[in-house]
Structure formats: C-alpha cells, structure tokens
Amino acid sequence: MDDAERTVKLDLREVLYSGARRPVLVVLQGQSIGLSVELKQERTVIGRGSGADLVLRDEIASRHHAEIIRLTTKEGFAEYYMSDYDSTNGTFLNGSAVKSQQLLQDGDKIKIGTHLLKFAMLDEFEAEFQDRLHQMIQRDELTGLRSRRSLFADLDREILRQVSSPVPELVSILMMDLDHFKRVNDGKGHLVGSQVIREVGRIIGETVGSDMAARYGGEEYLAYLKQGSDRAFDVAEEIREKVAETEFPASTSDPSRTMRITISIGMACFPKDGNRALELVQKADQALYRAKEAGRNRTCLYDPALDVLAEVQEIDPSSIMYGPADAQ
Numbered sequence: 001m002d003d004a005e006r007t008v009k010l011d012l013r014e015v016l017y018s019g020a021r022r023p024v025l026v027v028l029q030g031q032s033i034g035l036s037v038e039l040k041q042e043r044t045v046i047g048r049g050s051g052a053d054l055v056l057r058d059e060i061a062s063r064h065h066a067e068i069i070r071l072t073t074k075e076g077f078a079e080y081y082m083s084d085y086d087s088t089n090g091t092f093l094n095g096s097a098v099k100s101q102q103l104l105q106d107g108d109k110i111k112i113g114t115h116l117l118k119f120a121m122l123d124e125f126e127a128e129f130q131d132r133l134h135q136m137i138q139r140d141e142l143t144g145l146r147s148r149r150s151l152f153a154d155l156d157r158e159i160l161r162q163v164s165s166p167v168p169e170l171v172s173i174l175m176m177d178l179d180h181f182k183r184v185n186d187g188k189g190h191l192v193g194s195q196v197i198r199e200v201g202r203i204i205g206e207t208v209g210s211d212m213a214a215r216y217g218g219e220e221y222l223a224y225l226k227q228g229s230d231r232a233f234d235v236a237e238e239i240r241e242k243v244a245e246t247e248f249p250a251s252t253s254d255p256s257r258t259m260r261i262t263i264s265i266g267m268a269c270f271p272k273d274g275n276r277a278l279e280l281v282q283k284a285d286q287a288l289y290r291a292k293e294a295g296r297n298r299t300c301l302y303d304p305a306l307d308v309l310a311e312v313q314e315i316d317p318s319s320i321m322y323g324p325a326d327a328q
Contacts, residue, residue, distance in 0.1 A: 143201025172232030
C-alpha cells in the first residue's frame with residue numbers, strides 16, 4: 001500500500017486537555033468586532049469613557065454604561081452578574097432591558113449602543129481561536145499592516161477624542177497609491193505584484209509603525225500620524241523616497257531580476273482640513289488624485305483652492321507639492 005494512503009495512528013498522549021474555562025466578552029458587532037476581553041477583575045466597567053475597562057467607541061453608549069461583577073458562591077464557584085449604570089439608552093440582555101442585577105449564562109448576548117457582546121466561557125483552544133480570528137479581522141494577511149476597517153475605526157476614535165479635547169493635537173492622514181501598478185500585474189504576473197505590495201507595506205510599516213498604517217485595498221495604503229503637516233510631510237517624503245530607491249523583485253524564479261516602482265501620496269490634516277475621519281480621508285484621497293495628475297511620484301497636500309479653482313491669485317504648485325521634478 002502506498003504510504004500516502006496509510007492512515008496515521010493517533011498517539012493519545014498528543015490529545016491535549018483543554019483546561020479550565022475562562023469568562024470572556026466577545027464583540028460580535030461594532031467597531032471592535034472579533035475582540036475578546038477576559039473578565040479577570042472582580043468588577044469590569046463597560047462604556048464610552050476612557051476610564052472604562054472595556055471602552056466602546058459608540059456615541060449611543062454612556063461613558064459608564066454598565067458593569068459586570070464577579071461573586072463567589074458558598075461552594076466556591078464564580079458567578080457573573082450584569083448591571084446597568086442608569087445609562088441613557090439602556091443595556092439589553094438577550095433582548096430584554098436590564099433593570100436590576102442579572103446573572104449571566106454562557107452564550108448570553110448583551111446589547112450596548114450599536115455594539116453586541118457575547119458572554120462566553122472559553123477553554124484554551126476556543127480562546128486561541130478567538131484571538132486568531134480577531135487578528136485576521138484586524139490585520140491584512142499579505143502585508144501584516146492593519147486592515148482598512150480596523151485602522152479607520154482607530155482613526156475615527158482619535159479624531160473624536162481630539163475634537164472633544166480642550167487642547168486638541170494635530171493629526172495628519174496619508175493616502176498612498178503605487179504608480180502604474182497595473183503594468184506590474186499585467187507584465188510580471190500577480191505573484192510578483194503581491195511581493196511588491198508586501199515589500200511596500202514593510203517600508204510603510206517600518207516608517208510610521210505597523211499599528212498606524214493599513215492596506216486600504218489593492219495597491220493603496222492609508223496611514224495617520226499624530227503630527228502636524230510639516231513633520232507628516234517629511235515622513236511622507238521618506239516613504240516616497242524609500243520606495244523609489246528600492247529594487248523590487250521582477251520575477252518569482254530569478255532573484256537577479258529587479259525593477260523600480262514609485263508611489264504617490266496625498267495628505268490632509270486635522271483640524272485644518274476637517275474634523276471627521278471620513279472627511280479627512282476623502283480629502284487626502286483628493287490630494288492623492290492631484291499628485292497623480294501632477295506627474296506621480298510626489299506628495300501633495302490637500303488645498304481647497306485646487307478644488308474650487310480659485311482665480312483670486314495664481315496658485316504656486318510648489319507650495320503644495322513636491323517631487324523629483326520640483327526639486328531645485
């Protein structure tokens with residue numbers, strides 16, 4: 001019989017005991033979807049405020065919305081109870097409003113604002129699976145950068161935090177797109193294209209931090225920096241120059257074959273260009289479009305004058321764009 005057709009005999013010593021079950025809250029719906037939080041403390045506060053143990057970035061949730069407490073029975077078993085903090089919009093357990101302290105059971109679903117949470121008792125295998133699932137949601141598999149959804153949720157929270165702060169900090173958004181990338185896929189193949197996307201992701205991640213950048217889709221990337229336009233512009237230029245100077249693989253079989261590629265970058269800044277995350281990303285995308293129009297391989301800052309085509313005074317492109325062709 002062919003070895004490939006033989007059934008491998010299971011060594012029972014390799015069957016692992018799953019261990020004790022741990023109480024966790026799993027986010028089934030909301031900005032942090034997939035996140036699981038182990039209830040290690042005797043009291044876990046849930047809410048929108050920064051002081052909560054589980055922070056929900058949700059305008060419908062109260063700052064201190066609800067809590068889960070751990071009580072020990074006479075027999076020594078832990079039980080978990082949920083209470084509402086007299087929140088504005090209420091807490092719902094399996095569809096019913098929580099009016100008093102409620103005992104939680106494995107599988108119970110908790111609705112707070114737009115978030116749906118699940119109370120679960122997970123063994124070590126289930127907990128590991130949940131953690132891996134969360135990582136798959138949070139990270140782009142090819143580049144290791146954040147997923148678009150994950151980073152945008154963080155950016156949205158950061159802008160909301162700065163808007164409500166008495167002393168808001170500057171935030172800059174970078175939208176980046178590889179130039180003429182279709183030529184790479186068509187001429188070199190999609191495997192080579194994937195290698196290029198991965199390598200550019202590495203460059204961006206090393207420059208701004210992998211937690212501050214995402215693969216936005218295809219050959220596009222998104223990043224944000226807690227810095228003003230001057231410093232963020234320098235960072236954008238550092239990314240652009242590193243990409244332009246890198247020898248990328250041009251073949252999956254011949255390492256000696258390499259090629260060059262360039263990247264265009266658009267930038268918008270809070271609060272100058274807007275006070276909502278979506279608005280800022282859209283304006284950074286408009287600036288990216290201008291960078292493409294101006295010849296690619298350059299960084300372009302958002303300027304409303306470019307969009308309205310103001311005729312009050314002639315616009316000096318060098319004041320908002322910089323690239324190899326503009327260098328003096």
